[in-house]
Amino acid sequence: MLELKTPSDFEKIDEILKECEYKKTNLITILQKVQAIYRYLPQEAIEYIGNKIDGLSPATVWGVATFYAQFSLEPKGKYEIKVCDGTACHVRGSMPVLEAIKNKLPMEKGKMTTSDGLFSVETVSCLGACSLAPAVVINGKVYPKMTPDAVLIIIDTLMKENE
Amino acid sequence: MKTELKININEEKEKAIQLVKEQGRRILVCASTGCIANGALELIEEFKKLGANVGVLGQKDKMSVIPTGCIGFCEQGVLVVIPDRKITYVHVKKEDVKEIYESFVNDTVVERLLYVDPALNKPIVNNEEINFYKKQTRTALKNCGHINPESLDEALSVGAYAALAKVLEINDQEYVIKEIEDSGLRGRGGGGFATGKKWRSVYRHQGGKSYVICNGDEGDPGAFMDRSVMEDDPHKLLEGMAIAAFAVGADEAYIYVRAEYPLAIKRLRKAINDAEKRGFLGKNILGTDFNLKINIREGAGAFVCGESSALIASIEGERGMPRPKNIHMAECGLFKRPTLLNNVETFANVPLIILNGAKWFSSMGTEKSKGTKTFALTGEVNNTGLIEVPMNTTLRQIVFDLGGGIRNGKKFKAVQIGGPSGGCLTEEHLDMPMDYDKLVEVGAMVGSGGLVVMNEDTCIVEVARFFMNFTCNESCGKCTPCREGTKNMLHILEKIVKGEGTMEDLDRLEALAQVIKQGSLCGLGKSAPNPVLSTLKYFRDEYIAHIKDKKCPAGVCKSLKTITINPDLCKGCTKCARNCPVGAIEGTVKNPHKIDQSKCIKCGACITNCPFKAISCN
Numbered sequence: 131m132l133e134l135k136t137p138s139d140f141e142k143i144d145e146i147l148k149e150c151e152y153k154k155t156n157l158i159t160i161l162q163k164v165q166a167i168y169r170y171l172p173q174e175a176i177e178y179i180g181n182k183i184d185g186l187s188p189a190t191v192w193g194v195a196t197f198y199a200q201f202s203l204e205p206k207g208k209y210e211i212k213v214c215d216g217t218a219c220h221v222r223g224s225m226p227v228l229e230a231i232k233n234k235l236p237m238e239k240g241k242m243t244t245s246d247g248l249f250s251v252e253t254v255s256c257l258g259a260c261s262l263a264p265a266v267v268i269n270g271k272v273y274p275k276m277t278p279d280a281v282l283i284i285i286d287t288l289m290k291e292n293e
Numbered sequence: 294m295k296t297e298l299k300i301n302i303n304e305e306k307e308k309a310i311q312l313v314k315e316q317g318r319r320i321l322v323c324a325s326t327g328c329i330a331n332g333a334l335e336l337i338e339e340f341k342k343l344g345a346n347v348g349v350l351g352q353k354d355k356m357s358v359i360p361t362g363c364i365g366f367c368e369q370g371v372l373v374v375i376p377d378r379k380i381t382y383v384h385v386k387k388e389d390v391k392e393i394y395e396s397f398v399n400d401t402v403v404e405r406l407l408y409v410d411p412a413l414n415k416p417i418v419n420n421e422e423i424n425f426y427k428k429q430t431r432t433a434l435k436n437c438g439h440i441n442p443e444s445l446d447e448a449l450s451v452g453a454y455a456a457l458a459k460v461l462e463i464n465d466q467e468y469v470i471k472e473i474e475d476s477g478l479r480g481r482g483g484g485g486f487a488t489g490k491k492w493r494s495v496y497r498h499q500g501g502k503s504y505v506i507c508n509g510d511e512g513d514p515g516a517f518m519d520r521s522v523m524e525d526d527p528h529k530l531l532e533g534m535a536i537a538a539f540a541v542g543a544d545e546a547y548i549y550v551r552a553e554y555p556l557a558i559k560r561l562r563k564a565i566n567d568a569e570k571r572g573f574l575g576k577n578i579l580g581t582d583f584n585l586k587i588n589i590r591e592g593a594g595a596f597v598c599g600e601s602s603a604l605i606a607s608i609e610g611e612r613g614m615p616r617p618k619n620i621h622m623a624e625c626g627l628f629k630r631p632t633l634l635n636n637v638e639t640f641a642n643v644p645l646i647i648l649n650g651a652k653w654f655s656s657m658g659t660e661k662s663k664g665t666k667t668f669a670l671t672g673e674v675n676n677t678g679l680i681e682v683p684m685n686t687t688l689r690q691i692v693f694d695l696g697g698g699i700r701n702g703k704k705f706k707a708v709q710i711g712g713p714s715g716g717c718l719t720e721e722h723l724d725m726p727m728d729y730d731k732l733v734e735v736g737a738m739v740g741s742g743g744l745v746v747m748n749e750d751t752c753i754v755e756v757a758r759f760f761m762n763f764t765c766n767e768s769c770g771k772c773t774p775c776r777e778g779t780k781n782m783l784h785i786l787e788k789i790v791k792g793e794g795t796m797e798d799l800d801r802l803e804a805l806a807q808v809i810k811q812g813s814l815c816g817l818g819k820s821a822p823n824p825v826l827s828t829l830k831y832f833r834d835e836y837i838a839h840i841k842d843k844k845c846p847a848g849v850c851k852s853l854k855t856i857t858i859n860p861d862l863c864k865g866c867t868k869c870a871r872n873c874p875v876g877a878i879e880g881t882v883k884n885p886h887k888i889d890q891s892k893c894i895k896c897g898a899c900i901t902n903c904p905f906k907a908i909s910c911n
Contacts, residue, residue: 153610154610155609155628156610157610157611158591158593158607158610159590159591161593162552193612194610194611197595197613197614198593198594198595198613199593199594199595200552201593215514216514216515217514217672217712217743217745217756218514218515218672219514220514220759221672221673221747221751222672254553255512255514255763255767256512256514256515256516256517256553257326257553258326258511258516258517258520258553259330259517260515260516260677260743261327261367261671261677261678262327262330262331262367265330270555271330272326272330273330274327274330274331
């Protein structure tokens with residue numbers, strides 16, 4: 131796990147800030163780039179960015195980070211499972227697929243990541259892959275026309291790869 | 294004031310056509326999000342192994358494999374098209390590549406991979422005869438699926454940037470705006486505001502810095518038209534934006550794309566880069582003094598950012614909350630400067646209007662809704678995919694002719710149009726043309742164009758709950774009626790699908806709907822109650838069945854389901870009891886089993902596992 135304690139830990143964030151010209155209008159892009167490295171937005175990073183950019187405060191950055199669904203304040207799993215629950219997927223049975231995943235991967239209440247940090251599960255509103263409904267995306271790869279059985283086979287395969 | 298261009302667009306086009314010709318005969322493989330998920334990239338690799346040149350221009354060859362954008366017929370993916378012989382192969386797998394390759398060389402046809410028309414029950418050789426395509430008029434999507442979207446030369450070979458060249462040569466902003474006004478083009482993002490009128494008001498405020506913004510935050514669940522334009526023909530969008538920027542006097546533009554569309558972002562970035570290098574964008578476009586810098590902004594997953602003022606807040610790096618519109622965006626928009634904001638599809642129509650003239654465009658469609666509209670046809674219909682039809686096309690033509698009817702021979706129930714802001718259309722609307730004003734009259738809207746078809750097995754109340762859950766989650770929280778109202782409407786709908794609703798709840802839903810509509814600042818709140826209102830209007834009896842009879846007529850709502858075993862059909866094989874996850878089924882071998890209703894979680898595992906069809910659900 132990457133840590134943000136000593137000044138040198140913040141070098142990567144400094145690079146991003148420089149690339150984005152320390153502009154407050156680039157805040158969302160900055161947060162996206164930080165999340166791409168850490169797989170979530172560590173509180174230390176949010177505070178650091180808020181203090182480094184003119185016209186921003188940690189509170190404002192926090193406000194932006196909590197507004198958008200893409201940003202996560204807790205670490206995401208190695209495999210990010212996104213179950214599409216757009217209209218087309220919903221009508222064609224995305225919820226049974228989600229239930230099957232949740233039964234397979236028990237998580238603490240209120241958490242979206244398994245305790246071993248391997249999987250995180252969330253629903254997304256629409257991936258625009260409606261003709262493949264119901265669709266599931268794992269780390270950017272789209273799995274079309276999912277069924278509860280099919281998705282369990284995929285998860286089993288991923289688990290075996292990590293044994 | 295005609296200007297002479299330093300780059301001759303016709304010469305560029307001829308050169309590009311020559312390059313494409315040198316590639317030899319073409320095999321097109323659909324490489325859009327849908328087909329990639331079905332294995333298009335592996336397929337292309339197979340072609341490579343057989344020695345085919347894959348989409349590299351400037352290489353002389355007898356034949357080439359071209360990865361294209363979405364061909365539209367997503368249900369049948371992966372699609373492979375042999376354009377010079379008008380053959381379309383469907384459901385192509387990696388294993389089929391060799392056979393296709395050989396038949397291509399020998400000019401034969403792989404019959405087993407042809408599309409079989411469900412009505413005629415025979416394979417169709419000439420792809421122009423496929424109903425799905427025959428009934429469409431592709432203008433905005435014209436090049437999608439025919440060119441390699443990552444190649445500027447391929448785009449040039451089919452006429453990209455010719456309209457921009459024409460505009461810059463004529464060098465008259467008034468002319469451009471007049472053409473758009475005369476064409477009758479209306480905003481394709483949902484509202485249907487007259488595009489020409491919008492352009493003129495931004496033009497009036499020109500003088501300092503102005504901006505053009507393209508709204509590519511296609512958040513409506515069940516819609517992917519804009520994704521296709523951005524992924525499959527990015528140069529058309531860029532050209533449309535450049536023409537708009539010229540017309541309103543802007544020199545900087547933003548495309549706001551959802552982060553859920555990574556391929557669109559990648560291809561747009563490449564397209565902008567390529568176009569800048571060749572002088573079609575950037576500084577001194579086509580050698581004139583017109584400059585345009587186009588930036589891409591990735592959204593971060595907030596539906597409300599599809600709303601214009603919230604989108605601007607998001608580009609400025611803030612929480613995407615709508616702002617009051619007492620001062621018009623044409624005067625004070627992005628960074629407090631005059632701003633023109635249009636949807637992807639609106640911009641994609643612009644180059645065609647400029648090239649073919651306003652009259653050509655306004656000859657299509659109805660009196661007040663001109664041109665064509667793209668729709669994403671999804672749900673319980675045979676041919677899901679992306680379509681483009683003139684605006685006077687009826688719903689029946691779309692669902693039954695293009696869509697090939699309802700899958701598995703089920704009965705048509707309704708179509709949800711316009712996503713969570715729209716409404717539903719029922720059997721009585723089948724013969725109505727899909728035009729802006731007609732749809733508003735019946736309580737729906739074109740929206741961005743998502744059409745989700747529902748059959749008799751879809752519970753309308755559950756769908757209304759689904760949409761309310763969506764808007765409730767996506768409400769930004771600024772206006773109390775929207776923030777609290779959607780929560781309360783959702784709560785009532787949840788009660789109803791659980792069988793705990795009362796008849797007074799229906800009145801409460803309608804009363805809350807009015808408050809939310811009148812008391813919200815932006816389109817999200819104003820339209821959030823639409824799905825509930827329109828389903829209450831057309832399917833009130835289904836709500837009543839949930840409330841009074843405690844029954845879900847479609848058999849979807851779990852709490853209202855009872856699963857029973859028919860003792861006459863049950864052979865006592867124990868398979869259901871073994872598969873029941875909660876041990877709710879009791880019985881001894883060779884004797885009829887019984888379900889303990891207090892334990893049953895209605896998962897349906899017993900129904901799918903019963904070899905004798907003895908278990909049913911009502």
